[in-house]
Structures are given as structure tokens and as C-alpha cells.
Amino acid sequence: MTNTNYPICYAVKNKNIDIVAQSRSGGAFTAFSDDVLEKGGVIYGCVFEGLKVLHIRAVSKEGRDRMRNSKYIQSNIENIYLQVKKDLDAQKIVLFSGTPCQCHAIKKYIGNKVYENLILIDIVCQGVASTKVWEDYCAYVSKKVKEPIVSVSFRNKKFGWKSHIESFYGNKKEYHSGIMRDLISNRYILRPSCYSCPYKNMQRQGDLTLGDLWTDEQMKLPFNDYDGISLVLVNSDKGQEIFNASASKTESIRIDITRCKQRSLHTQVEPQKNREAFWKNYKKRSFSYIISHYTTETRTNRFKKFIKQVVRRG
Numbered sequence: 001m002t003n004t005n006y007p008i009c010y011a012v013k014n015k016n017i018d019i020v021a022q023s024r025s026g027g028a029f030t031a032f033s034d035d036v037l038e039k040g041g042v043i044y045g046c047v048f049e050g051l052k053v054l055h056i057r058a059v060s061k062e063g064r065d066r067m068r069n070s071k072y073i074q075s076n077i078e079n080i081y082l083q084v085k086k087d088l089d090a091q092k093i094v095l096f097s098g099t100p101c102q103c104h105a106i107k108k109y110i111g112n113k114v115y116e117n118l119i120l121i122d123i124v125c126q127g128v129a130s131t132k133v134w135e136d137y138c139a140y141v142s143k144k145v146k147e148p149i150v151s152v153s154f155r156n157k158k159f160g161w162k163s164h165i166e167s168f169y170g171n172k173k174e175y176h177s178g179i180m181r182d183l184i185s186n187r188y189i190l191r192p193s194c195y196s197c198p199y200k201n202m203q204r205q206g207d208l209t210l211g212d213l214w215t216d217e218q219m220k221l222p223f224n225d226y227d228g229i230s231l232v233l234v235n236s237d238k239g240q241e242i243f244n245a246s247a248s249k250t251e252s253i254r255i256d257i258t259r260c261k262q263r264s265l266h267t268q269v270e271p272q273k274n275r276e277a278f279w280k281n282y283k284k285r286s287f288s289y290i291i292s293h294y295t296t297e298t299r300t301n302r303f304k305k306f307i308k309q310v311v312r313r314g
């Protein structure tokens with residue numbers, strides 16, 4: 001069945017504050033996937049494996065918890081479509097979460113067959129960044145701080161959920177910076193296909209769509225937005241069933257769609273005017289040159305400061 005063009009919109013917050021703290025926005029993904037796991041289903045989603053970003057299959061809460069939080073890099077999805085189909089044919093309930101283009105690819109892969117046991121969750125998606133820049137950046141940080149980086153988190157909530165800070169974790173210390181944030185928001189390093197994305201509209205690919213809900217003073221919500229609220233679009237009857245099934249785990253309130261028509265739901269990202277020059281320089285110059293010319297970090301001297309403001313872990 002085709003999804004509606006007029007989704008029902010909700011502000012959603014997981015009742016468990018630890019889950020909200022570990023999630024990108026209000027922890028809606030955990031609430032929806034809990035219900036599927038409790039029914040013996042399978043979850044597919046995006047994780048960090050060290051510094052690499054990829055999709056995995058999970059049948060436990062521990063595996064699913066690794067999918068929490070946004071990774072702004074393209075996820076490696078090799079072999080996942082095949083596994084999804086196998087699970088569907090074995091009559092398992094399958095929840096696949098990912099970008100709208102990945103959800104569309106799943107539908108293409110399974111063809112015309114309608115699987116009632118497939119639930120798709122797409123995210124509001126600005127675009128994913130170049131894996132090459134990500135790898136170079138990680139190598140740069142590791143060299144700069146003179147220790148291997150073992151894990152990473154985008155948009156660490158300890159700096160507030162509206163901030164965009166990347167946190168790198170060594171064995172004993174952690175380091176913070178906003179270089180990826182700047183290169184993404186300055187529109188230099190998204191994947192080329194993201195600049196002409198056909199999914200920036202309300203005809204969503206998922207039964208449910210998840211995003212960040214940015215509130216304003218007129219939006220009176222019965223819960224606080226201090227540590228994150230999810231925007232949830234219910235796009236199909238199946239989506240509404242999942243939403244209702246998780247109701248005991250969340251606080252939620254219906255909101256007017258006109259209040260949350262954020263850019264990534266309706267407008268393609270324009271490449272930066274000097275993007276070509278950026279890439280020419282990227283190929284020729286050092287990573288420090290890129291930082292000093294295309295990000296605010298060196299201009300404000302914040303990167304050096306952040307790198308120096310190391311915090312001993314544990």
C-alpha cells in the first residue's frame with residue numbers, strides 16, 4: 001500500500017531519560033524497535049564499528065542499542081538487503097531503519113511481493129558525508145593527539161542536544177571538535193547524489209519517519225525539550241500500529257505539520273558555490289589547510305583549544 005502524502009505528526013519523547021541521553025533526539029527509535037524485539041523480531045540499523053559506519057542485523061536489545069545516535073557518514077550496507085529478504089521469507093518481523101534512499105532500495109530489492117512483516121523507518125535526511133573525508137579526519141585527529149582513536153560520537157549531548165560537537169575517544173582521553181559539522185553545514189562534503197535527492201518530500205519511504213523536533217515558544221509541549229525530542233511522522237496504517245504499540249514507553253502529543261516542515265523534508269541541499277575549488281584543494285593540500293580555510297575551528301582557535309581541553313576518561 002502507498003504511504004499517505006499527509007502524515008500525522010507527533011512530538012515524541014522516550015519516558016526513560018537514559019535512553020533519551022543515548023539517542024540523537026527523543027529516543028523514539030528505541031521505543032518502536034523495543035516492541036519488535038519483544039515479539040521476537042529482527043532490527044536492522046546503522047552502527048559505528050570502531051570508526052567505520054555500517055548497517056547490522058540485531059535480535060537483542062544490546063545489538064539494537066548500538067544503532068542509537070546519528071552517524072553523518074554514508075553507511076556501508078553490503079549484503080544487508082539479502083539478509084532482510086531471508087528474514088522476511090522466514091516470516092520474521094523485520095524492522096529496517098535507515099535513510100529514505102536505503103528504505104527505497106529495500107522495496108526495490110524485494111520487488112512486487114507485499115510483506116506484511118516488513119516495517120520501514122526512514123529518517124529525515126539532510127544527506128550523508130564523504131567516507132574519504134571522514135577517514136582522513138580521523139587519521140588527522142589521531143596524529144594530532146598522538147594516540148589511536150577507538151570510538152567516536154557525533155553530537156555528544158553533554159554539550160546540549162542542539163549543539164554539533166564530534167567527540168573522539170582514545171584509550172584514556174576524549175577530544176572534541178566541530179570540523180565535520182562545519183564541512184557538512186557549509187555544503188562541501190555531502191555525497192554527490194544527496195544534492196539532487198528525490199526523497200525530500202512528504203511522500204515518505206518509511207511507515208514511520210524520525211527527525212529532530214526543533215520547538216519554538218508557540219509550541220507548547222507537555223514535556224521539556226532540554227535533552228531532545230523526536231519528530232515522528234506516521235505515514236501508513238502499519239506505522240500507526242507500531243506507534244500505538246509503543247505508547248506506554250513514550251510521552252507524545254500530536255502536532256501540526258506546518259510547525260515542523262523543516263528544510264530536509266522539502267528542499268534539496270544546494271552545493272556550496274566553491275565546492276569544486278574545495279575538492280581541488282582537498283586533493284592537493286593538507287588536512288590542516290582544509291581546516292583553516294573551510295571551517296571555523298582554526299579561525300576561532302577553538303579546535304586547538306578543544307584538543308588541549310582533554311578530559312581523562314573513567
Ligand SMILES: Cc1cc2nc3c(=O)[nH]c(=O)nc-3n(C[C@H](O)[C@H](O)[C@H](O)COP(=O)(O)OP(=O)(O)OC[C@H]3O[C@@H](n4cnc5c(N)ncnc54)[C@H](O)[C@@H]3O)c2cc1C
Pocket residue numbers: 022023024025026027028029030044045046047053067068069070071072073074075097098099123124125126127128210211212213230231262264
Ligand atoms: C545522515 C543523517 C542526516 C540527518 N538529517 C536530519 C535533518 O536534516 N533533520 C532532522 O530533523 N533529522 C535529521 N536526521 C535524523 C536525526 O538526527 C535522528 O536520527 C532521528 O531524529 C532519530 O532520533 P532518535 O532519538 O529517535 O533515535 P536514535 O536512537 O538516535 O536512532 C538512530 C537511527 O538512525 C539510524 N541511522 C543513524 N545513522 C545513520 C546513517 N548514517 N545512515 C542510515 N541510518 C542511520 C539508525 O539506524 C537508527 O535507526 C539525520 C540523521 C542522519 C543519520
Ligand code: SF4
Pocket residue numbers: 099100101102125126127128191193194197198199
Ligand atoms: S539525502 Fe537523499 S540521497 Fe542522500 S542519503 Fe539522504 S535520502 Fe539518500
